[in-house]
Each structure stands twice: as C-alpha cells, then as structure tokens.
Amino acid sequence: MIDDIRKLRNIGISAHIDAGKTSITERILYYTRRIHAIHEVRGKDGVGATMDSMELEKERGITIASACTYCNWKDHAINIIDTPGHVDFTIEVERSLRVLDGAILVLCAVAGVQSQSITVDRQMQRYQVPRIAFVNKCDRAGASPFKVMRQLREKLNHNAVAMQIPLSLEKDHRGIIDLVTMKAVTFEGEYGDEVVEREIPPELLDEALEKREEMLDAVSYFSDELTEAILEDQVTEELIYDAVRRGTLELKLTPVFMGSAYKNKGIQCLLDAVTRYLPSPLDIKNSALDIDRDEAEVELVPDPKKPLVALAFKLEAGRYGQLTYIRIYQGKIEKGDTIVNSRTGQKVKVGRIVRMHADQMEDIEGAGAGDIIGLFGIDCFSGDTFTDGTVNYTLTSIHVPSPVISLSIKPKDSDSKKNLSKALQRFAKEDPTFRTYMDHETKETIISGMGELHLEVYLERMKREYGVRAEAGKPKVAYRETISRRADFDYTHK
Numbered sequence: 001m002i003d004d005i006r007k008l009r010n011i012g013i014s015a016h017i018d019a020g021k022t023s024i025t026e027r028i029l030y031y032t033r034r035i036h037a038i039h040e041v042r043g044k045d046g047v048g049a050t051m052d053s054m055e056l057e058k059e060r061g062i063t064i065a066s067a068c069t070y071c072n073w074k075d076h077a078i079n080i081i082d083t084p085g086h087v088d089f090t091i092e093v094e095r096s097l098r099v100l101d102g103a104i105l106v107l108c109a110v111a112g113v114q115s116q117s118i119t120v121d122r123q124m125q126r127y128q129v130p131r132i133a134f135v136n137k138c139d140r141a142g143a144s145p146f147k148v149m150r151q152l153r154e155k156l157n158h159n160a161v162a163m164q165i166p167l168s169l170e171k172d173h174r175g176i177i178d179l180v181t182m183k184a185v186t187f188e189g190e191y192g193d194e195v196v197e198r199e200i201p202p203e204l205l206d207e208a209l210e211k212r213e214e215m216l217d218a219v220s221y222f223s224d225e226l227t228e229a230i231l232e233d234q235v236t237e238e239l240i241y242d243a244v245r246r247g248t249l250e251l252k253l254t255p256v257f258m259g260s261a262y263k264n265k266g267i268q269c270l271l272d273a274v275t276r277y278l279p280s281p282l283d284i285k286n287s288a289l290d291i292d293r294d295e296a297e298v299e300l301v302p303d304p305k306k307p308l309v310a311l312a313f314k315l316e317a318g319r320y321g322q323l324t325y326i327r328i329y330q331g332k333i334e335k336g337d338t339i340v341n342s343r344t345g346q347k348v349k350v351g352r353i354v355r356m357h358a359d360q361m362e363d364i365e366g367a368g369a370g371d372i373i374g375l376f377g378i379d380c381f382s383g384d385t386f387t388d389g390t391v392n393y394t395l396t397s398i399h400v401p402s403p404v405i406s407l408s409i410k411p412k413d414s415d416s417k418k419n420l421s422k423a424l425q426r427f428a429k430e431d432p433t434f435r436t437y438m439d440h441e442t443k444e445t446i447i448s449g450m451g452e453l454h455l456e457v458y459l460e461r462m463k464r465e466y467g468v469r470a471e472a473g474k475p476k477v478a479y480r481e482t483i484s485r486r487a488d489f490d491y492t493h494k
Helices: 022-031 055-060 087-099 115-126 145-156 202-222 225-231 237-249 267-277 414-429 453-468
Strands: 009-014 067-072 076-082 102-106 133-135 160-163 164-169 175-180 183-188 194-198 256-259 286-291 295-302 311-319 320-332 332-334 338-341 345-349 353-357 360-363 366-367 372-375 385-387 404-411 435-439 442-447 470-472
Touching: 009 087, 009 115, 009 267, 022 067, 022 076, 022 102, 022 133, 022 267, 022 353, 067 267, 067 372, 076 145, 076 267, 076 435, 087 115, 087 267, 087 311, 102 115, 102 145, 102 267, 115 145, 133 145, 145 160, 145 256, 160 202, 164 183, 164 202, 164 256, 164 311, 175 311, 194 345, 202 225, 225 237, 237 256, 256 267, 311 414, 320 332, 353 366, 404 414, 404 453, 414 442, 442 453, 453 470
Parallel strands: 009 076, 009 102, 102 133, 133 256, 160 256
Antiparallel strands: 067 076, 164 175, 175 183, 183 194, 286 295, 311 320, 311 385, 320 372, 332 366, 338 345, 338 385, 353 360, 353 372, 404 442, 404 470, 435 442
16 A cells, blocks of 8 residues: 555556557656566567557557556656557547546657547546646657647647757757756666766757746746746746646646657656656545435545545456456555445455556555555446445546447357357447447347447457457448538429
C-alpha cells in the first residue's frame, strides 16, 4: 500500500495514431528500471514493446487494448495506462480517462493536432482531466514544435505554454533547453541514460530568454507571489513550479514539453513534469451518488480509513479467469475482505489481488485509496461500483458511444457454431462498444462495433482464441438521412 498518497500519480498517455504513445511508455519503464531493455513497436528483434503484449498488437504495430503498469520515479509512485490511438478502440481511452487523475497528450512535431487528438482532448474535457502536452518526434524532417503549439491554441483552445525549447531540430536534435532552470539538457549514452546539464549555447540564448519571458507572462496569471517576484526580479524555480501546477490543476494551462522518444531525448524531463505538475488523488474531487438518499451527491475522500468505494473499469479474460481492473477512490481492499457490488447487491470475497505490468502481474496483499489494481474471481460488468457494504454508493458510469458499423457472421462448421456464442458473449462483456444480436428477418448473427478495424480484430481473435472459422458479410454503416440544403422544384399534381 502506498504510504504517502501525495506522491502517487495515476496518468494516461493518449494521442492520435502513431504519435509515439507506446514508445514513450517503453522509455518511461526503462528509465524507471521496470524493464532492462528497450524494444520498439515494430522492432527488428521481433520482441515488440512491453505494453503491446497481445500477438495482434505486435503483428500490426498498433495498440488495441489499453495496458496498465506502474513504476517509481524520484520517490513518486506512478500508475500508467497506455491507450490505443485508433478511433475504433475509443472505449479503451474512455474508460481509462474515467479513472485517471492526469494525462499526457502526445502530439507529433510534424503532423501536429490530428483528428484523434481532438477526440482524445474532448474525452479529457468530459472527465475534467488535467494534462500536460509532449511534442514528440522532434528529430523528424519537418518538425516544428511551435507550429504544434499554435494548433493547440487554435484547434483545441488550450492555453499552451512552452516549458522548454528544442536544442536543434530534425537530424541535429540533441536535447532541450529548460526555460525554468535556463540550462541546456542533453541525453548521453546509447539509450540516453545520462542527463547532462550545461550552459545554453550562445546562438540560442536570445531565443531562450524571449521564450522564458513569454512563459513567465502566461504562468504569473496563476500566482500573485510570482507576479511580485517578477517585478522585483527575484524569480525562483519553486515559484514557477507552483504557479504552473496551479494552472494545470485548474485546467487553465497546458505546459508543453518536447523531445523524441525514438531517439531517447526528453523523457526524463517529462517524468519530472508528471511528478511536478500532474495531480495526486488528493488534488482531484471525486463524487459518488448515495442510492439510499435519492442519489444525493457525496464527495469521496482518498482516505484508506473511510468506507470502501471502488470502480471496475475494465474486464479481461485472463489465464486464471476473469481479471477485473479496479480503481479505489476511498477506503482500502485487502485479501479476504468481503466487498459488495452496488448494482446487484452481490457479496464477493476478495481472493487474489494483483498489480499489473502489461501482461505480467505481481501479487500484493492489499491496496488503498487512489490505487489501480486487478482482482480475480469477481463476476461483474464494466462500470460496476464496489463498496464494503457499510455504504450504498454508486459511481457515475463510463460514457459508451454507439456502434457505427455492423456485419453478419456465419460459422462454417458445427464446432465453430458452439465456440462462436462463447466468444461473442465474452467480447460483449469485455467491450461495451461491441454488440451482437440475431436479425429475426434474415436469421443471421449480426456484430456491431466502432469501425472496420474494430470488427476485423474481433474476427481475428475469434479465430485465434476460440478456433472459430466464420464467414463475414459485407459491412453496413449506420447512418441517418436528413435534408441538407434547399432545392427548388416544379411539380404539377394531376
């Protein structure tokens, strides 16, 4: 159990497809010593990134299911959820953001703000998640971090403030200039393990001073002490850190960091920013509804001594039965405890508690408020609330978008027919955006989802995990017809 909840961070890494989320998580795990070698998403070694543990993810080089892990950085404990970028797997982002306290919005230095960046940002706003931005791929040809910042302001209405400027771009990208400490930071060694601070090169000093002025101007809005210090020319690093943190927690400021995950530049500074600016569970207001008092709103306190309130946000059929991912908002869970499902009133005894690290797990004795853990042997649905039975609270559930595409599916033989219903039942329970029903007119089994890729992945999983040989029909897109513009016509009724 975590001793000091102020030093706990629950963060998600979200972005458009191929912006570098999984590569960033891989570096974070390497620098925090959770893994001892870096593997690329589409690596030549055939191992694949740690967080992409599903075979399909390794083959396609994409993230399909959100993966959870934890690490420690400078006496802080960090729970990280790496989410998919494809809009087809949007429920994975949705349910991750529901239980997180802060997030890193990753943007490509070349492509900038893209369609899925806008969707992810909208989801972050829905759950009021404070975020910091990381402009990745500064080593690529055409990289322009300040163009990306402009897009953050114009397309997403963020008050984006650069906390760093790049130390050269494209193939010459060596590191960053920290605008708070006014030092040039480079990352030496084969994997960028050595963080070296030196004086700012003379040719970049004027730009650094100008950008620092802009940063102080934007940040001083959140701190009177910093404003006074600027007037008296007595600005300290701590005053800047406090003001940036305050603005970030109020969702009125987005600090922007830069680097290149692939070239191992800027990740340690990003980790410092996570611990410095993103909230601990104590900084976030969470509330539940009291069923016994006409669903009156009750504020939850991240205190292990209070009655237990926890949310099941993700289900997974693992090797040892159903694995339920749970975020504890209040109270604590220990082995042997009896917990109650608020929706069904069913009592369950807690058997095995695990802390997740992608597809690996570590058995633990218990966990307290603010933590994200996995439980085995609990029958429930995604979005169920668990309490210790002394209170009858329910947490607001996860927003589930409606499916947009359907196709018919037909098993090719009798063995496939038996396994098909098992597979469909399991997938529909795990993923609320995956629906299945029988068309009474055609007598066909119909599956619906968020896109062709979404359904394609499930068809492939049916084949691999259940041995289902099925024939899929043509996809049909759900749409509504409406009058879009005025049209003149002459008609004489006879």
